[in-house]
Amino acid sequence: MEYTKKIDKKWQNFWQKNETFKVCVKNLKKPKYYCLVMFPYPSSELHVGHGRNYIIGDAVARYKRMRGYYVLNPMGWDAFGLPAENQAIKRNIHPRAWTLKNIKRITEQLQSWGISYDWDKEIATCFPQYYRWTQWLFLKLYKKGLAYRKEAPVNWCESCKTVLANEQVIEGRCERCSNEIIQRNLKQWFFKITDYAQRLLDDLDKLKEWPQRVKLMQKNWIGRSVGVTIKFSVKSLDKPLDCFTTRADTIFGATFLALNYQHPSLIKLIDDSDNKQEILKFISQTKKEEASLLRSQDFEKKGMFTQKFAINPMTGKKIPIWIANYILSGYGTGAIMSVPAHDKRDFEFAKKYELPIREVIKKPTANQEEVYEGEGSLINSGDFNGLSSQAAKEKIADFMERENVGARKINFRLKDWLVSRQRYWGAPIPIVYCKKCTEVAVEEKDLPVLLPEVDKFLPTGESPLAASKDFIQTKCPNCGGKAKRETDTMDTFVDSSWYYLRYISPGQGKMPFLREDVDNWLPVDQYIGGVEHAILHLMYSRFITKFLADQKEISFDEPFIRLFTQGMIVKDGAKMSKSKGNVVAPDYIIDKYGADTMRLYILFMGPPQKEAIWQDEALQGSWRFLQRVLRLVGRLNNFKEEKQVKPDQEEILLRKVHYTILEVTQDLEGNFQFNTAISRIMELVNQIYKSIKAGIKKDIFAQAVDTVFLLLAPFTPHISEEVNSLLGNKGTIFDRSWPEVDLKFLKKEEGEIAILINGKVKDKMVIDFSLSKEEVEKKALEAQKVQKIISGSQPKKVIYIKGKIVNIVI
RNA sequence: GCCGGAGUGGCGGAAUGGCAGACGCGCGGGAUUCAAAAUCCCGUCUUCGCAAGAAGGUAAGGGUUCAAGUCCCUUCUCCGGCACCA
Numbered sequence: 095m096e097y098t099k100k101i102d103k104k105w106q107n108f109w110q111k112n113e114t115f116k117v118c119v120k121n122l123k124k125p126k127y128y129c130l131v132m133f134p135y136p137s138s139e140l141h142v143g144h145g146r147n148y149i150i151g152d153a154v155a156r157y158k159r160m161r162g163y164y165v166l167n168p169m170g171w172d173a174f175g176l177p178a179e180n181q182a183i184k185r186n187i188h189p190r191a192w193t194l195k196n197i198k199r200i201t202e203q204l205q206s207w208g209i210s211y212d213w214d215k216e217i218a219t220c221f222p223q224y225y226r227w228t229q230w231l232f233l234k235l236y237k238k239g240l241a242y243r244k245e246a247p248v249n250w251c252e253s254c255k256t257v258l259a260n261e262q263v264i265e266g267r268c269e270r271c272s273n274e275i276i277q278r279n280l281k282q283w284f285f286k287i288t289d290y291a292q293r294l295l296d297d298l299d300k301l302k303e304w305p306q307r308v309k310l311m312q313k314n315w316i317g318r319s320v321g322v323t324i325k326f327s328v329k330s331l332d333k334p335l336d337c338f339t340t341r342a343d344t345i346f347g348a349t350f351l352a353l354n355y356q357h358p359s360l361i362k363l364i365d366d367s368d369n370k371q372e373i374l375k376f377i378s379q380t381k382k383e384e385a386s387l388l389r390s391q392d393f394e395k396k397g398m399f400t401q402k403f404a405i406n407p408m409t410g411k412k413i414p415i416w417i418a419n420y421i422l423s424g425y426g427t428g429a430i431m432s433v434p435a436h437d438k439r440d441f442e443f444a445k446k447y448e449l450p451i452r453e454v455i456k457k458p459t460a461n462q463e464e465v466y467e468g469e470g471s472l473i474n475s476g477d478f479n480g481l482s483s484q485a486a487k488e489k490i491a492d493f494m495e496r497e498n499v500g501a502r503k504i505n506f507r508l509k510d511w512l513v514s515r516q517r518y519w520g521a522p523i524p525i526v527y528c529k530k531c532t533e534v535a536v537e538e539k540d541l542p543v544l545l546p547e548v549d550k551f552l553p554t555g556e557s558p559l560a561a562s563k564d565f566i567q568t569k570c571p572n573c574g575g576k577a578k579r580e581t582d583t584m585d586t587f588v589d590s591s592w593y594y595l596r597y598i599s600p601g602q603g604k605m606p607f608l609r610e611d612v613d614n615w616l617p618v619d620q621y622i623g624g625v626e627h628a629i630l631h632l633m634y635s636r637f638i639t640k641f642l643a644d645q646k647e648i649s650f651d652e653p654f655i656r657l658f659t660q661g662m663i664v665k666d667g668a669k670m671s672k673s674k675g676n677v678v679a680p681d682y683i684i685d686k687y688g689a690d691t692m693r694l695y696i697l698f699m700g701p702p703q704k705e706a707i708w709q710d711e712a713l714q715g716s717w718r719f720l721q722r723v724l725r726l727v728g729r730l731n732n733f734k735e736e737k738q739v740k741p742d743q744e745e746i747l748l749r750k751v752h753y754t755i756l757e758v759t760q761d762l763e764g765n766f767q768f769n770t771a772i773s774r775i776m777e778l779v780n781q782i783y784k785s786i787k788a789g790i791k792k793d794i795f796a797q798a799v800d801t802v803f804l805l806l807a808p809f810t811p812h813i814s815e816e817v818n819s820l821l822g823n824k825g826t827i828f829d830r831s832w833p834e835v836d837l838k839f840l841k842k843e844e845g846e847i848a849i850l851i852n853g854k855v856k857d858k859m860v861i862d863f864s865l866s867k868e869e870v871e872k873k874a875l876e877a878q879k880v881q882k883i884i885s886g887s888q889p890k891k892v893i894y895i896k897g898k899i900v901n902i903v904i
Numbered sequence: 905g906c907c908g909g910a911g912u913g914g915c916g917g918a919a920u921g922g923c924a925g926a927c928g929c930g931c932g933g934g935a936u937u938c939a940a941a942a943u944c945c946c947g948u949c950u951u952c953g954c955a956a957g958a959a960g961g962u963a964a965g966g967g968u969u970c971a972a973g974u975c976c977c978u979u980c981u982c983c984g985g986c987a988c989c990a
Contacts (some may be wrong), residue, residue: 340989714929761938776926848923
């Protein structure tokens with residue numbers, strides 16, 4: 095038989111007709127397994143680079159089903175948001191039309207690849223029945239004070255004409271369009287994710303089955319640092335300047351203070367300074383340069399003396415207060431104590447402006463550098479001399495707290511999540527503004543706040559929703575008076591922060607999800623997606639899950655038990671993408687070679703968590719292999735048992751069969767090593783060819799072939815189904831169970847081991863594994879080649895590793 | 905700069921500290937064929953050798969070990985994340 099497109103279609107129709115992959119969430123007779131692939135932005139059709147995700151997920155889902163789980167494998171669409179909107183604008187189409195068109199197209203594509211989704215669970219975040227609950231989530235947060243509006247310096251993309259979350263700014267540029275980001279002071283909506291910073295950090299330890307590197311990235315992003323906030327009193331200010339530091343042990347070396355230009359006390363501080371005008375000029379210049387300079391590598395530190403002094407609370411000495419362009423406004427208090435002897439940045443600044451440098455930590459003798467940033471023993475530090483940095487940090491913090499000149503403080507790098515966007519294609523924020531009642535939440539019963547139809551959805555800097563008078567004008571839910579709606583929409587990442595809950599009850603109209611069902615099916619057992627979401631989506635989802643757990647809406651506080659991040663597919667040295675012009679169209683491949691060929695090749699390319707290089711020629715290998723496997727079925731049907739059946743061949747084949755089951759199972763149970771699993775099946779197929787050539791009985795041949803197709807089923811479901819039915823089985827192969835290893839076939843009584851001399855292979859011999867160490871040693875020493883090399887002398891030592899090697903040391 | 909990860913044939917890549925290069929691609933040779941495609945068989949790390957064989961070999965250098973691609977130290981290169989976070 096040959097593999098043709100007809101086989102793909104036949105079984106895709108079969109699965110659909112028989113609802114093979116449909117899941118009834120109430121039916122919990124078998125252990126559940128929730129397999130989830132990150133849902134796509136329907137911003138364009140899929141190419142093979144996207145395919146890896148879904149094919150890996152499908153292999154996992156099908157495998158787990160054969161292992162006896164009740165597998166939920168749903169699919170949906172992250173349909174709102176910038177990616178689709180930008181594409182639509184480019185084509186001058188309405189974002190909705192463009193999105194729906196892509197959803198239709200991608201659905202066809204996924205079906206043509208034979209991905210086993212339960213399409214009854216399909217969701218799209220752009221439909222009112224979904225975003226109604228995104229708005230519900232917003233209100234929940236709002237009522238708990240975790241959604242709030244404030245004016246703050248925010249990231250603004252001039253090309254996308256919208257604000258962006260910190261997480262969406264990559265090296266100072268817009269994640270979507272790479273335009274340079276500028277800072278603007280705007281009144282925006284935030285989610286208070288910082289309230290959860292400590293828990294998001296601590297609970298990373300719970301995530302035993304997440305890749306270490308993802309956890310590390312989150313840890314760094316959260317960026318917890320422990321230190322003290324120190325009060326530096328200033329004569330002309332009524333309250334002291336607070337400075338956060340993690341190095342209280344270096345306080346005696348603080349020779350000046352440095353302030354960010356936005357520091358709230360600055361204006362008052364310089365009010366009567368002689369150089370006030372110059373400072374103001376400096377401020378406006380810094381403001382201009384900040385966005386581009388702060389991120390560039392050749393950033394030059396600049397500053398200006400305020401002519402004011404603060405008192406170092408430990409020494410009682412006056413130290414100058416400077417304004418400096420290298421101080422961040424959004425971290426700590428926007429002011430620092432500078433210790434040039436032990437901080438490179440402060441050192442650089444002090445050198446430039448000839449500020450005093452005072453060493454307070456003893457350098458290790460070996461260290462020749464001018465600045466020593468490490469820890470050590472304190473010097474020039476009064477009563478604290480001789481203490482280690484560690485001890486001094488504690489003692490100094492104690493002292494400061496006692497004297498009320500400072501207090502212990504934990505700072506996080508993580509900032510609140512900026513969720514409002516001045517864009518059309520998103521869920522409207524359910525808030526109205528009333529003259530009398532100011533800011534009022536829309537009532538839950540009035541949800542959804544429908545996204546209005548507008549003619550103009552191009553970004554202008556103000557939300558396009560503002561153009562719809564019908565939308566804006568409303569009644570205040572509080573007083574019934576005239577009110578205006580909020581016109582910003584929500585960040586796409588809000589939509590995707592809870593979608594895994596919605597799959598369980600996608601049609602539910604009265605609530606976002608049924609708690610009982612969600613508690614039964616979640617957390618997600620296996621989550622699969624690209625590492626590019628390591629911080630954004632995965633952190634937001636964790637936050638929202640924790641929040642909902644706190645509100646007693648669900649009874650788990652981590653959404654994803656196991657995470658797998660797959661590598662990208664690259665071609666011609668670049669990530670596969672339309673703009674690079676290196677995409678491979680899956681339709682063409684499926685048309686020519688069939689879905690299973692593409693699936694097999696994508697899984698065989700290399701370790702799935704690593705980047706993989708697409709090679710058209712290598713795809714042929716998968717095609718050849720499948721044809722070769724299928725020829726076995728033809729051979730089996732016309733098989734005439736040879737007269738000279740060789741029992742040892744049968745033994746070899748059966749051992750190979752069971753060894754392969756063992757290895758493939760281990761590969762799949764481990765870190766999804768599809769590539770090695772497939773190579774082992776290839777080896778088995780090679781062995782079958784050898785064995786039938788040598789002469790074996792038909793039933794053993796049949797058994798081996800059956801095993802091959804069972805093991806291949808998660809990877810090449812169409813072919814496996816076809817062969818399964820040809821071999822006389824009814825129904826779907828996915829209702830059969832995964833083959834079991836029979837250990838009796840794996841026992842080996844004798845075999846070849848290598849003889850090494852001083853660790854180098856010199857000879858080989860076949861031995862009985864039941865032989866004792868002494869007997870093996872004796873036999874090895876008798877080997878001709880060994881005799882020749884050692885020429886009669888006594889070996890110093892002999893090491894025998896059972897079944898593997900014997901090493902003779904001379 | 906800091907924190908991760910990786911470096912193995914012509915290529916994608918295999919190797920619980922125990923025979924490096926499984927499996928596949930490509931390439932070479934042969935069989936089959938009127939011919940081609942497809943298929944099947946053999947070969948394919950490097951050097952020396954007609955051969956049997958010998959020697960070397962996992963980025964570079966050093967170490968631990970009976971035994972190192974694998975563990976430890978130093979250096980180099982590449983990739984990813986964060987980046988004046990005090």
